[in-house]
Amino acid sequence: MSKRYDAIVIGAGHNGLTNAAYLAKAGLDVLIVEKNSYIGGATVSRELHTDWLYSNCSYVCSLLRPEITRDLELPRHGLQVVPYGGSVSFCSNGDYFGDYPDHGRQYREIARHSIRDANAYERYTADVMKQTRLIRPFLMRTPPDPTSLKPRDLKEMKVLMDAFAELGEEGLADTLRFWTKSIGDYLDEYFETDVIKAHLAGSGIIGTALGVYSPGTAYVLLHHYMGDVDGTVGAWGFARGGMGAVAAALASSLQSFGGEIRIDAEVDQIIVRGGKVAGVALSNGDEINADIVVSNLDPKRTFLKIMEEKDLPADVVRKAKNFKIRGSSGKLNIALDGLPSFNGIPKNSPLMHTDMHVLDSLQRMERAYDDWKNGSFSSDPYVDMLIPSQVDPTMAPPGKHMMTVFVQYAPPRVHGEEWTDADRDAFGKTVIDQIANYSPDFKDLILHCEVRTPREIENEIGLTEGNIFMGELTFDQLLFNRPFPGYAQYRGPVRGMYMCGSGTHPGGGVMTAPGANAAREILRDLKRTNLVPEAYPDD
Amino acid sequence: MKAHDETMMLRTPFHSRVAEACEINQWDDWKGYTTPRAYTEVEQEYFAVRSSTGVFDLSPMTKYRITGADAERYLNRVMTRDVSKLKPGRVGYTIWCNDAGQVMDDGTLFHFGAGDYRLCSYTRVMDWLQWSSLGLDVSIEDETADVAALAVQGPTSCAVLKAMGFIGIEELKPFGLTHHAFENTELMISRTGFTGDLGYELWIEPGKAELLWDRLFTAGANLGIHPIGNDALEMLRIEAGFLQAGVDFVPAEETVREGRSRSPFELGLGWLVDLDKGLFNGRRALIEEQRNGSRYGFVFLDVQGNKPAQHSFILKGKREIGSVTSAAWCPTAKSNIAFAQVESQYGRPGEELIAEIYYQRELIWTRLLAKCRVIERPVFSSPKRRQTPAPDF
Numbered sequence: 001m002s003k004r005y006d007a008i009v010i011g012a013g014h015n016g017l018t019n020a021a022y023l024a025k026a027g028l029d030v031l032i033v034e035k036n037s038y039i040g041g042a043t044v045s046r047e048l049h050t051d052w053l054y055s056n057c058s059y060v061c062s063l064l065r066p067e068i069t070r071d072l073e074l075p076r077h078g079l080q081v082v083p084y085g086g087s088v089s090f091c092s093n094g095d096y097f098g099d100y101p102d103h104g105r106q107y108r109e110i111a112r113h114s115i116r117d118a119n120a121y122e123r124y125t126a127d128v129m130k131q132t133r134l135i136r137p138f139l140m141r142t143p144p145d146p147t148s149l150k151p152r153d154l155k156e157m158k159v160l161m162d163a164f165a166e167l168g169e170e171g172l173a174d175t176l177r178f179w180t181k182s183i184g185d186y187l188d189e190y191f192e193t194d195v196i197k198a199h200l201a202g203s204g205i206i207g208t209a210l211g212v213y214s215p216g217t218a219y220v221l222l223h224h225y226m227g228d229v230d231g232t233v234g235a236w237g238f239a240r241g242g243m244g245a246v247a248a249a250l251a252s253s254l255q256s257f258g259g260e261i262r263i264d265a266e267v268d269q270i271i272v273r274g275g276k277v278a279g280v281a282l283s284n285g286d287e288i289n290a291d292i293v294v295s296n297l298d299p300k301r302t303f304l305k306i307m308e309e310k311d312l313p314a315d316v317v318r319k320a321k322n323f324k325i326r327g328s329s330g331k332l333n334i335a336l337d338g339l340p341s342f343n344g345i346p347k348n349s350p351l352m353h354t355d356m357h358v359l360d361s362l363q364r365m366e367r368a369y370d371d372w373k374n375g376s377f378s379s380d381p382y383v384d385m386l387i388p389s390q391v392d393p394t395m396a397p398p399g400k401h402m403m404t405v406f407v408q409y410a411p412p413r414v415h416g417e418e419w420t421d422a423d424r425d426a427f428g429k430t431v432i433d434q435i436a437n438y439s440p441d442f443k444d445l446i447l448h449c450e451v452r453t454p455r456e457i458e459n460e461i462g463l464t465e466g467n468i469f470m471g472e473l474t475f476d477q478l479l480f481n482r483p484f485p486g487y488a489q490y491r492g493p494v495r496g497m498y499m500c501g502s503g504t505h506p507g508g509g510v511m512t513a514p515g516a517n518a519a520r521e522i523l524r525d526l527k528r529t530n531l532v533p534e535a536y537p538d539d
Numbered sequence: 540m541k542a543h544d545e546t547m548m549l550r551t552p553f554h555s556r557v558a559e560a561c562e563i564n565q566w567d568d569w570k571g572y573t574t575p576r577a578y579t580e581v582e583q584e585y586f587a588v589r590s591s592t593g594v595f596d597l598s599p600m601t602k603y604r605i606t607g608a609d610a611e612r613y614l615n616r617v618m619t620r621d622v623s624k625l626k627p628g629r630v631g632y633t634i635w636c637n638d639a640g641q642v643m644d645d646g647t648l649f650h651f652g653a654g655d656y657r658l659c660s661y662t663r664v665m666d667w668l669q670w671s672s673l674g675l676d677v678s679i680e681d682e683t684a685d686v687a688a689l690a691v692q693g694p695t696s697c698a699v700l701k702a703m704g705f706i707g708i709e710e711l712k713p714f715g716l717t718h719h720a721f722e723n724t725e726l727m728i729s730r731t732g733f734t735g736d737l738g739y740e741l742w743i744e745p746g747k748a749e750l751l752w753d754r755l756f757t758a759g760a761n762l763g764i765h766p767i768g769n770d771a772l773e774m775l776r777i778e779a780g781f782l783q784a785g786v787d788f789v790p791a792e793e794t795v796r797e798g799r800s801r802s803p804f805e806l807g808l809g810w811l812v813d814l815d816k817g818l819f820n821g822r823r824a825l826i827e828e829q830r831n832g833s834r835y836g837f838v839f840l841d842v843q844g845n846k847p848a849q850h851s852f853i854l855k856g857k858r859e860i861g862s863v864t865s866a867a868w869c870p871t872a873k874s875n876i877a878f879a880q881v882e883s884q885y886g887r888p889g890e891e892l893i894a895e896i897y898y899q900r901e902l903i904w905t906r907l908l909a910k911c912r913v914i915e916r917p918v919f920s921s922p923k924r925r926q927t928p929a930p931d932f
Contacts, residue, residue: 100546104571107663108546115681120666122793129795168797170639190666 005031005260007292007522008280009500010267010306011462013041016296017250018515019500019522021072023292024259026519026528031288032259033280035266035462039251041296042461042468043510045244049448052402053395054333055242056450057461058468059386059404060084060355062227062236063511064246067140067533072253079249082391083229083237088342088351089199090438091360096344097195098351113193124190124200130171131178132226132233133538134163139226139506139513140535142521143480143488179475183217184362194361201365202357205408206384207468207508209326211369212362216474223473223509233538236355238388242395246510270295270497272311277496280306291496292522296515297462298470299323299483299503302492316493319484323503324472327412327454327465328372332405332431335448339387339401340439356385358438372409375416377427377453381434382408400447407431412454412465419455427453469508470501479505490518491525498522548573551598552687552748560766567769570663572599577768582870584771588734589871591763591932592693594755595772597740598748602686603658603668607677610654617671618648619803619825621816625650630714630729634803634811635667640824641791641800642808643667644784647731649716657682661784667792671820687748691755692738692775694921695762697929700728700739702758708739709928722747730929733772735779737923737930762932777876778869780839780917782806787837787864787878802828805880807837835861836886840877840894840911841918842866848877848894848909855892860885863894872918877911888915 009020012034020032038044042057061081069079085101097113100106110118144156164172178186183204187197203224204217211217229235239245251261266283270293279289295302303312303320345351359365359382368378384406389396396402407427414423428451436442454466463470471477480488483503490498500518502508520532549572551557557575565576574596577584587593605614614622618633625631627650634645646660658668668679691699700708705719708728716729724747732738743751756764776783784790791800802825803812814826840863842848847868853861861881869876877894885892889912896907923930 098546104548104568105546108549108571112545115663116665116669118665119663122663122790123666126793126795133795166797171797 002286002288005029005288005290007031007294008033008288008290009294009296010270010280011035011041011296011501012039012247012251012261012263013296013501014043014246014250014510014512015500015502015515015518016041016294017247017254018068018072018512019294019296019519020259021250021254021257022516022519022531023522024254024257026523026531030254030259031290032254032261033265033267033282033288034261034263036460037264039261039263040244040247042457042463043243043247045242048333048450049335051397052335052400052448053242053244054402054450055239055244055388055404056333056452057331057457058243058510059388059406060236061239061243061246061510062224062229062234063509064227065140065511065513065516065535066228067535068512068516071533072250074246074249074253077249077252077256078241079245080240081229081237082240083232083235084353084391085235086351086354087199087357088345088354089195089202089357089360090343091195092437094343095195096342097193097199098345098349099199099354100350110196113196114191117191117193117196120190127174128222128225129233130167131175131222134167134175135222136226136233136538137163137535138479139511140517140533142490142517143482143505145486145489146480178222179219180215181218182213182215183221184212184366186218186221187362194363198359198361198365199357201362202382202384205365205369205382206406207329208472209328209372209409209467210472210474212365214369219475219478220473223507227509227511238392240392240394242388242392243510250512267306270307272308272494275495277494292498293496294498294500294518294522295492296501298325298464298467298501299499300325300464301462302499302501302503311494313493316484316487319487323483324474324477325464325467325470325503326472327458327467328409329466329468330377330407330410330427330431330454331452331457332407332428333450333452334403334405334446335396336387336401336403336445337447338399338445339390340403340442340445342439352387353390354386356383358383358434368409372411375411376414377410377430378408379430381431383431383434384408385435405431405435410453410466419453424451424453424455427451470503471507473507478507482507490514490521549599549684551596552745553596553598553689553752556749556752557596557766561768565768569599569769570601574599575766575768576770578766581768581770581774584765584767585774585870587763587765587767588693588736588771588775590694591765592691592696592699592759593734593765593767593771595690595692595767597688597690598686599683600688601660601663602682603660603665604680604682605656605658605668605677607654607675609675609677610656613672613675613677614648614656614658615816616675616819617668619812619819619821621813622648623816627652628716630716630731632811634808636803636821636825637667637791638821638824639791639800640802640821640828642788642803642806643791645782645808649729651716662790685745687743687745687751689741689751689755690732690734690738691741692732692734692736693763694737694923694930694932695759695764696738698931699755699759699762699764701931702762703754711739711929712927713925722750726751733779733781734775735781735917735919735924736921737926774867774870777865777867777878778872778917778919780919782808782878783865798834801835801880802833804828804833805835805837805883833883835880836883838879838881838886838913839915839917840879840892841914842875842877842894842896842911843909844907845875846896846898846907846909847875848896848911851877851894851896853879853881853892853894853911854908855885860892869918874918876918886913888913
């Protein structure tokens with residue numbers, strides 16, 4: 001009989017680690033089990049080419065909650081986030097649109113394309129900021145159950161209603177429109193220049209199996225804007241050492257509280273006895289017992305793979321089956337022999353340090369999505385690429401570079417069939433050809449390339465269909481509907497069972513909020529003092 | 540020029556002269572243009588305007604040329620005042636609101652001739668101007684970079700222009716505009732300004748800007764001419780009671796927090812609103828506000844003592860009722876002036892309020908509860924500003 005724990009957390013991704021850290025900090029005997037031989041899940045850095053470190057999955061950092069970073073002392077445990085500002089989109093005609101972080105310079109650059117758009121941008125930023133201010137206070141709160149009459153739910157419901165009321169009449173109308181409309185329609189209300197709209201629309205589709213004109217994509221944009229680095233809302237940063245540094249710091253924090261991590265330990269099943277959880281069974285046959293089991297896996301994996309249907313209420317099985325978690329993206333990680341040059345901008349441009357994109361119209365973006373609907377990867381793909389080695393010397397040897405390329409769209413299956421190695425290679429080639437259209441020396445600099453389709457992401461990380469957010473971030477799956485109605489407060493349908501992954505509120509993006517929020521609910525059920533910090537108020 | 544370079548800070552057409560005159564090399568960013576905070580010394584520049592002539596490079600001011608058969612009708616839709624009353628050859632101070640009746644900016648409107656106007660504004664407002672033009676035969680062009688402009692302000696400013704050879708300029712009435720030949724081009728002169736003094740603004744094509752500067756300073760050599768920077772202008776405009784967008788109010792469409800924008804009535808600019816002229820942007824909301832009352836009032840305060848009440852809370856007794864938006868010691872009026880927004884039931888002329896002032900000397904902070912009195916009008920207004928013919932000094 002192996003050791004008995006107070007709690008077992010399944011999956012050592014950032015949310016699992018955060019959840020376990022808070023449980024351990026509260027004095028629980030906690031074990032986190034991880035199927036891979038390395039921790040981090042999708043928050044990982046790996047050396048797949050000698051002397052190069054890849055952020056294999058997630059690649060930049062903004063949503064990571066500053067309250068948790070500080071509370072769990074992640075900087076002391078080795079985490080350093082270096083902010084980067086701005087972004088750029090290259091055009092097929094050799095021009096580009098550079099979204100400079102300096103406001104004055106950004107204005108002049110937009111004005112280079114359209115004076116009217118430069119002016120409209122002020123209104124656009126104010127309007128998007130209104131929306132981020134609405135949602136940000138709820139990231140570190142458990143969503144209320146709108147059907148419940150419990151005092152706590154009523155109180156939380158009032159907080160939610162008050163926040164909406166504060167928007168005023170016009171603000172409320174704008175909000176409902178914003179949450180339900182497409183990013184394309186939204187941007188059409190402000191801008192006239194194709195490349196500017198395409199540039200801004202990227203945030204509305206990343207990680208989402210929707211096109212720029214699909215309803216719901218405006219909110220996805222918000223999800224990319226509501227983070228902050230050092231108080232600058234909407235800013236993004238690089239984790240020094242790659243995103244694995246986030247997981248490493250969380251793990252170190254967890255261990256400082258006495259928590260244990262077991263790698264190469266794949267969970268076969270959550271054991272349920274007498275209507276309560278009793279522990280987990282590993283695929284090697286080991287059983288580990290605990291009264292609390294927290295799943296950091298996505299809702300489909302949790303309820304359909306590692307739990308028995310007979311242990312679950314029928315509605316949960318049905319809701320898990322219907323949960324929308326569609327594969328839409330792929331990833332290339334590339335070791336470069338030097339810094340590539342890009343059309344139009346000098347190599348010392350600040351734009352080289354930012355996220356770079358290649359589609360210059362909403363029409364091309366929608367066509368890229370059409371390919372996905374047709375079951376193939378985009379022939380003219382959207383990419384979100386960065387070269388973090390320019391600011392992070394740990395990622396590549398001096399003078400050499402590491403490039404991370406997020407690609408959209410890649411379907412979960414190719415024309416209904418499983419991805420083959422040949423498909424993967426063709427996908428990789430398409431993306432490399434695409435980048436080479438805008439960077440003449442890019443191909444010659446490639447030393448090594450890791451190509452990840454939804455197949456690789458699912459098989460390695462365990463994200464169903466390779467969906468990076470553990471479930472679409474559409475209105476039907478947000479707040480008290482995430483992952484599904486009745487189960488948005490991190491408690492599973494079986495006593496002692498909880499969920500802490502990005503499939504729960506407030507969703508993915510390396511936020512650590514779901515993990516922390518789940519810990520708060522567990523501690524509450526155990527009648528222990530809450531240790532999870534409240535969100536910093538916005539001014 | 541590469542696209543990359545186009546995003547650098549811009550230089551005005553006077554830059555070569557400005558840089559040469561800018562002895563202390565202290566610079567600001569004004570709407571993307573490199574502009575001097577001061578040339579030599581702020582006090583000296585300030586007093587040049589109050590005692591002789593100060594020259595301010597206002598080329599970065601946003602300028603729109605509005606033309607077309609429907610230009611007047613269009614401007615009447617945008618502006619709160621009745622633009623049909625603005626005759627050709629005249630300039631009008633004006634404000635414009637969004638549909639909620641909240642002030643987007645203030646500016647000056649130049650009427651050149653039938654269907655031909657220039658709008659000068661602090662904010663960049665192209666998007667709004669375009670939206671408001673739907674259905675009307677009007678063309679709107681941003682001519683900020685196409686027109687160089689200098690403000691020539693102060694008691695000897697008319698004498699300087701006369702010395703340049705602009706015959707009859709003394710007959711130009713306040714808010715009038717006139718055209719003169721200058722070096723094979725046309726120079727427009729308007730009797731306008733942002734200082735409360737006698738003064739003019741000179742408008743010319745950028746290619747002739749340096750020449751204009753040189754002639755002006757030669758003509759003014761014995762009349763106390765001095766270039767002035769942004770810091771001196773800030774003192775001048777507070778003393779003269781001019782509001783500044785982005786300082787004394789937030790342009791309505793740029794506010795993020797509900798309730799942070801202001802209506803014309805709340806800024807003391809109700810006199811610029813003509814509710815009887817027919818439809819215009821924000822009219823319905825303004826009528827409603829007039830019926831239901833405003834949330835805030837805008838007041839000029841004469842503050843006791845000599846510590847500027849910058850960023851101060853305004854109290855009635857012990858209750859916080861508002862805050863200061865602009866404040867300065869006024870060297871000519873010898874008074875300590877603040878602009879403040881207060882709850883609308885306060886701020887009647889003569890009312891006594893308290894400004895909670897914090898100031899620091901050698902790392903020690905002092906909290907001062909300074910009495911202040913609501914005054915009806917700005918503390919500085921030179922009679923020369925209205926005199927025609929304009930005096931020589």
